[in-house]
Amino acid sequence: MSPVHVTAEVLASKRIGAFQHVTLVAPGVGERFRPGAFVAVSVGTGGYHLARRAFWIHQVRPLGGYAATVTLVVQPRGEGTRWLAGRQRGDRVEVTGPLGGRPFALPKEPVPVLLVGEGYGAAPLFALAERLRERDCPVNLVLGAPDEAHLLSALEARRTARAVTIVTGDGSVGARGSVADVLPEALRRSGAAVVYAAGPATTLHAAALAAEEHGAWSQVALEQRTTCGTGLCLGCPVPVVGEDGVARTARACTDGPVVRGDRVRWDDLARGASA
């Protein structure tokens, strides 16, 4: 999955709830996509913002005569995300992708799976759900958010998954509470052999723990701050335990972004420590 750096064109930009869905014509990016891959966007103009902003690839589909347009889900909150959310149809954006040395690993057998996503972080799970369904894996989904506006594509989720649990912080849709609250029950009911999680680190940690208690594998999609996203800057350290049991530091962007949940040293990650 060798990435390309291209000047992409904004084909559409649509506000949905709290998010801006930005669709790009980015030749070569969508064609190489696998679920769990992301793009790095150079934001702003004139090199004022040197660090790039990473975004999950949410959807790849043919649109407007282009074979593989790429849709990102942007939650405008800081300078970079506001800049990208403010681009109009026809604007040009520098992107590199698809990035990520390790996207989600798919099970070899058609086992039941549980997908766990929170906020815009659920973006990479929808394409994953489709690939899993193609492999006859029964797909169960837990979607969380602080409120309805930050809940990603709940309707679409119901189409792809066998069972969907929705949980919001304010109880505006689904149960009131956090993803962590509903995980044990969702795991028990689904009988999942693999848990796939995307969202903030606390959610990923909860998913990894719940999976372990349940005797399932977990695959978590990390969202460490990525200055380059391409493996060059060494600025995205993740404390992990290697196959050999030795503590080391991995790069979130190229050794991840998806890693096995039981390999992450979560406490060290929270403390910002390394091997």
Added chain:
Amino acid sequence: MSVRVAGLTLASPVLVASGCGGTGRELAAYAPLSTYGAFTTRSISRDARPGAGGPTITETPAGLVHATGLPNPGLDAFLATELPWLLTEGARVVVSVVARDLGEYAEVARRLATAPGVSAVEVNLAVPDAAELGVLDAREPFHVGAAVSTVLRELPRGVPVLAKLRADPVRVAETVRVAADAGAAAVVLGGALPAALPDGRPAGLSGPAIAPLALRCVADARSALDAAGADCDVVACGGIGSPEDARHALDRGAVAVQVGSALFHDPTTAARTAAALSPDEGA
């Protein structure tokens, strides 16, 4: 456009700066490594360094503040895996080195001396948080001279030493003279300036933010070296992000440029700059 840099003939005056090209594999996805005049490795130390915990890089207007802690696999692992791979990809390899003290510099250089395929050695004397990282703090010009001569003494003839110095216009003239006296075939100006992360941890500042300082260093270094009659090249580094930046530096007396943090913004920057400076494309 082939150029002479530190006695070497390189295919392009555009080099990849240390610490900004990953292991080379990541950059090779965007252009063949033979595109660049040379690939400078991240700074390699005798023993493996895990690097600092995150966040280690933050953005500042037109720059980056970084304290990655010089992560690298250590000299043995580098020589066993990364160096041979870089060579098979057609890269000219400049090995950047860093060490705790002069004894360790000598040891690292001795082992590099017998490694095939090392075009040059760059001594990283621009580590902005050296004391915290436990590496030689080249605060005074005589530290620079001592490190350069120590490394040079261990290397075979024909493997030049480049001294990478911080973009400090206040001390640049005296520092480059000392480096040249000690035998450096080139000085690389300028590495990161001392800075701090928002939480106060010592760090380095790089990027377009330091470009004007680096340019001043290049110009002052060239005149100081000329005045001393020193046979020592100047390689510009620090905020080079376009062919125009590169031309400014070359016009001020640099023979080559290193492209660094601009690669984090766009991994094709160095390749595009190299193409723009080659006579076939640039005309």
